[in-house]
Amino acid sequence: MNKPAFRIGTGAGFSADRLEPAVDLAKRGALDVLVLECLGERTVAFAHRDRMADPRRGYNSLLERRMRALLPACRAAGTTIITNMGAANPRAAAERTLAIARELGLTGLKIACIEGDDLTATGPRDAAMMDEPGRLSDVDMPIVGMNVYLGVDAILPALQAGADVIIGGRLADPSMYLAPLMHRFGWVDTALLGAGSLVGHLMECGMQITGGYFADPGVKDVPDLANCGYPIAEVAADGSAVITKLPGTGGCVTTATVKEQLLYEVHDPAAYLTPDVTADFSGVNVESVGPDRVRVSNASGRARPERLKVTVGFDAGFHAEAGVSYAGPTAIERGRLACDIVRQRLEQVHGIADGLRVDLIGASSLFATARQYPADTQDVRVHVALRARNKSVAETMLWEVESLLCCGPAGGGGFRGAITPAVMTKSILIDREHVTPHVEVLIA
Amino acid sequence: MTMPRHNEQRIVRDIAHARAGDKGNTSNVNVWVYDQADFDLLKRSLTAERVKQAFPTLIQGEVTRYALDHLGGLNFVLRDALEGGVNSSLNLDSHGKSWSYLILGVALVEGDER
Numbered sequence: 001m002n003k004p005a006f007r008i009g010t011g012a013g014f015s016a017d018r019l020e021p022a023v024d025l026a027k028r029g030a031l032d033v034l035v036l037e038c039l040g041e042r043t044v045a046f047a048h049r050d051r052m053a054d055p056r057r058g059y060n061s062l063l064e065r066r067m068r069a070l071l072p073a074c075r076a077a078g079t080t081i082i083t084n085m086g087a088a089n090p091r092a093a094a095e096r097t098l099a100i101a102r103e104l105g106l107t108g109l110k111i112a113c114i115e116g117d118d119l120t121a122t123g124p125r126d127a128a129m130m131d132e133p134g135r136l137s138d139v140d141m142p143i144v145g146m147n148v149y150l151g152v153d154a155i156l157p158a159l160q161a162g163a164d165v166i167i168g169g170r171l172a173d174p175s176m177y178l179a180p181l182m183h184r185f186g187w188v189d190t191a192l193l194g195a196g197s198l199v200g201h202l203m204e205c206g207m208q209i210t211g212g213y214f215a216d217p218g219v220k221d222v223p224d225l226a227n228c229g230y231p232i233a234e235v236a237a238d239g240s241a242v243i244t245k246l247p248g249t250g251g252c253v254t255t256a257t258v259k260e261q262l263l264y265e266v267h268d269p270a271a272y273l274t275p276d277v278t279a280d281f282s283g284v285n286v287e288s289v290g291p292d293r294v295r296v297s298n299a300s301g302r303a304r305p306e307r308l309k310v311t312v313g314f315d316a317g318f319h320a321e322a323g324v325s326y327a328g329p330t331a332i333e334r335g336r337l338a339c340d341i342v343r344q345r346l347e348q349v350h351g352i353a354d355g356l357r358v359d360l361i362g363a364s365s366l367f368a369t370a371r372q373y374p375a376d377t378q379d380v381r382v383h384v385a386l387r388a389r390n391k392s393v394a395e396t397m398l399w400e401v402e403s404l405l406c407c408g409p410a411g412g413g414g415f416r417g418a419i420t421p422a423v424m425t426k427s428i429l430i431d432r433e434h435v436t437p438h439v440e441v442l443i444a
Numbered sequence: 445m446t447m448p449r450h451n452e453q454r455i456v457r458d459i460a461h462a463r464a465g466d467k468g469n470t471s472n473v474n475v476w477v478y479d480q481a482d483f484d485l486l487k488r489s490l491t492a493e494r495v496k497q498a499f500p501t502l503i504q505g506e507v508t509r510y511a512l513d514h515l516g517g518l519n520f521v522l523r524d525a526l527e528g529g530v531n532s533s534l535n536l537d538s539h540g541k542s543w544s545y546l547i548l549g550v551a552l553v554e555g556d557e558r
Binding site: 365 | 457461462463465466467468469470472474476478498499501502508510512514515517519521527530531532534535536537542543546
């Protein structure tokens, strides 16, 4: 049977991704499914902190704006939305979406809420770490949340129930793409699950495959990057797919953009682990089949991992940053003197030396620990970063950097300082039998 | 176009493009030649040993190289190379997103230097 290609679009590739190109895609893309992937490991931990502060929160802070803009367009086009914007509180996210749907008059819209990923109350407290020595109980910080990565098993029942919008928490990124493909094409073979996971892997970071995170003037020029379009995958029943984007949008889809994303955050290309399959990207073919159209094929897969990954988030106290700038002749020398003064005073006067880093932006910062490169600039910024469990320690650091204005080298200006909450995450593995996802459908 | 740099050592960026990602304290950088004819030069210039030696203070763990010959690509997995990773690094770029340009800055090993 020769079924037509299944069209999946990405409408967000991370928590703060753009909205207006997603609305454009929802309206013009003739999509079967629109996926909004909005979770990183640390995003979930921060969401748990939000939920602790207010039990009605803990979901993506842009959910309301996104749903308000996308629900009408997706309903008009018959497009199913799948998202992990529920973060640490999928129930609240689904209820908020229900209220928005009713407000917009979208009567009968089916909103599926997937729960069961949150193991904060029940998860093992002293499990061995997944990829480093030690156990969870060795960490001297309060746990804020534990979430297991849910795969297609959790999403398929929502599709079978005919949901228009599917909202979960820690849904694995590629699974949000693979599930609707399995639902459409009836895939069960592991090679096809690998192929569908490749589609998900390529699409899950949104514009990173349509020209975002790619441009390098002179060698990798990207047209109209400011108006970059989100990607579309046209997936065939045999698992091959064409990656493309809407006409009239900025960006580009080339074999180069696709290849860079093919191995993004991948270690062994022959063993990419998801909850659903051990995907094999090592034999993937990437070919240009037209302007902004690249075909990928020949992905494969083997049996899924026996156990599931769990992200554990901890309250790590505070992250503090402060800076002051120097410009003109001898800017580097004055900046270096300021760096030395800050280090000396924080240690000698306040006993703060651990968890401290001082950079001189413009001379040496991002690559400071990698290599020394020659610097020739008249515009530098002292940047001081500190991690502290105690907020008053963070405040002391900001105070010391600000004091450079009157007490430091000549001509310093532009002090800014900020203290933000910090989280830390660790990974453990859990047996599948301890995980029971469930779906509830709310009807507007 | 970029200006040709006469009489200068060519670097990886002259023949290839790259993207970096992170998982925990492990960075991965994938590198792709623009022209398949340069793939041997890339492979000889970016051996796992050469990458590790280029950044001995940054890369604390082992370097593993995977090759996708048919696509002209190399994937480097750099263990313990993110100053603790996003959880604890105080680098402005705590994910090591810019590590792709560390690799692109490595000098090529041209034919007669083999």
